[in-house]
Amino acid sequence: MSNRKPYIRETKRTWWQGHPFYQYYMVREATVLPLILFTLFLTIGLGSLVKGPESWQHWLQFMQNPVVIIINCIALAGSLFHAFTYFKMMPQVVPIRIKGQLVSNKLIIATQWGIVAVISLIVLYVV
16 A cells, blocks of 8 residues: 555636636536526426416516516526537537538538527417
């Protein structure tokens, strides 16, 4: 058995602030925080829907609170930012070949946004 101590590199809480790549990464990962609140609001809404009309009306009034509206807008912006970075990365992670030719990155990204637009329009039509 050796008496040597292993080298443990000190990691500060601000490790990510020294490089733009890590700052971008941390902002992207922080988009989950408002999405957690958005999901919590929707879950509470489902619970109030089950409880009855009076509970549902209280939840609707809660959702009209300006703070909740701002949180939901931030969650939407964070979700779109997350989607943007994911779609931008996708052609590099999974290159698509058709008949041996690589499909253009711009075409892959545009197709993904097109699918998002179609699904959004379907949801808007149904609701």
